[in-house]
Amino acid sequence: MLGFFKSKLKKISKSLSTIKFTLGDKIRRILSGKVDESAYEHLEQLFFEADLGAELSMDLVERVRRKIQKNKEISSEEILKDIKEELLTYFPENKKNLEVDKKPYVVMIVGVNGSGKTTSIAKLASKLKKEGKKVLLVAGDTFRAAAIEQLGKWAEKIGIDCIKSKTGSDPAAVVHDSLTAAKARDVDVVLIDTAGRLHTKTDLMHELEKIKRVSSKLIDNAPHETLLVLDATTGQNALDQAKTFHQFTPISSIILTKLDGSAKGGIVVAIQKQLQIPVSWVGLGESEEDFIPFDAKEFLDALLSTNN
Numbered sequence: 001m002l003g004f005f006k007s008k009l010k011k012i013s014k015s016l017s018t019i020k021f022t023l024g025d026k027i028r029r030i031l032s033g034k035v036d037e038s039a040y041e042h043l044e045q046l047f048f049e050a051d052l053g054a055e056l057s058m059d060l061v062e063r064v065r066r067k068i069q070k071n072k073e074i075s076s077e078e079i080l081k082d083i084k085e086e087l088l089t090y091f092p093e094n095k096k097n098l099e100v101d102k103k104p105y106v107v108m109i110v111g112v113n114g115s116g117k118t119t120s121i122a123k124l125a126s127k128l129k130k131e132g133k134k135v136l137l138v139a140g141d142t143f144r145a146a147a148i149e150q151l152g153k154w155a156e157k158i159g160i161d162c163i164k165s166k167t168g169s170d171p172a173a174v175v176h177d178s179l180t181a182a183k184a185r186d187v188d189v190v191l192i193d194t195a196g197r198l199h200t201k202t203d204l205m206h207e208l209e210k211i212k213r214v215s216s217k218l219i220d221n222a223p224h225e226t227l228l229v230l231d232a233t234t235g236q237n238a239l240d241q242a243k244t245f246h247q248f249t250p251i252s253s254i255i256l257t258k259l260d261g262s263a264k265g266g267i268v269v270a271i272q273k274q275l276q277i278p279v280s281w282v283g284l285g286e287s288e289e290d291f292i293p294f295d296a297k298e299f300l301d302a303l304l305s306t307n308n
């Protein structure tokens with residue numbers, strides 16, 4: 001049993017360390033030279049370019065400046081360790097991922113077009129199934145026939161049920177039918193896929209509210225979680241999306257996808273610091289296994305590590 005967990009942990013750290021974050025190397029390079037005013041400016045620019053946000057970038061530079069003023073002999077590794085410790089304070093401890101404590105446990109997945117909702121649902125479903133949970137997928141994206149098909153294909157591959165409806169039908173009606181079925185079929189977890197929407201389109205955002213209303217009428221406090229899927233490669237735009245979605249429908253946590261395609265990664269910290277919405281899962285590729293629970297310490301180790 002212990003061996004199983006150990007190999008699992010090993011796999012997690014291996015996955016995160018495969019991401020080519022460049023921040024750590026760049027900081028080391030600056031700190032290894034003469035640290036003058038232009039070096040501090042360069043450092044601030046690096047933090048900013050890594051998507052940490054303007055305010056935090058400034059704060060971090062001031063922190064480094066104070067450290068160096070206090071101890072001229074300080075090594076770059078010690079400075080990086082201090083930055084890591086500072087960033088770690090923004091992340092709440094012991095955040096549990098998907099604590100399925102009700103039956104059926106209803107999870108709604110939202111996000112803009114192409115952020116990775118459907119793929120993440122498949123990855124999550126696969127994990128839950130492996131844990132022995134009975135999972136039901138709901139094709140709540142009724143705008144596109146291809147979307148319903150895409151989810152159906154994943155369900156088939158994983159070997160779980162998926163409730164679909166005709167293209168153009170009311171997503172709230174599909175959700176109603178699905179939750180009724182979930183109760184009858186003794187389902188543990190219901191994962192609701194939703195149509196990609198521009199966070200600026202108010203009518204579409206109101207549709208999410210309708211899905212929520214219908215859910216809570218059938219099952220107390222459903223949806224029990226609303227997960228927002230954000231594409232890590234979109235940087236600060238992801239932060240704006242999180243803000244708007246959160247206004248319309250409170251977000252429980254974030255699935256950050258495509259971290260494998262981002263050299264930056266600082267957006268995780270910016271979201272956590274500015275919105276206090278935890279990141280619960282990370283997508284590291286297109287296949288079913290490329291999905292890991294987010295661990296702040298491991299993430300910061302990867303973010304600030306060396307890639308040489």
Ligand SMILES: Nc1nc2c(ncn2[C@@H]2O[C@H](COP(=O)(O)OP(=O)(O)OP(=O)(O)O)[C@@H](O)[C@H]2O)c(=O)[nH]1
Nearest residue numbers: 113114115116117118119196257258283284285286
């Ligand atoms: N590299 C990489 N690609 C991903 C990841 N997650 C999703 N993708 C890819 O991103 C594309 C869009 O993913 P979908 O799951 O269809 O996104 P969606 O949010 O459901 O899109 P819409 O239904 O159009 O709103 C697909 O090609 C996925 O394979 C990830 O973590 N890493």
Ligand SMILES: [Mg+2]
Nearest residue numbers: 117118141147
């Ligand atoms: Mg989709």
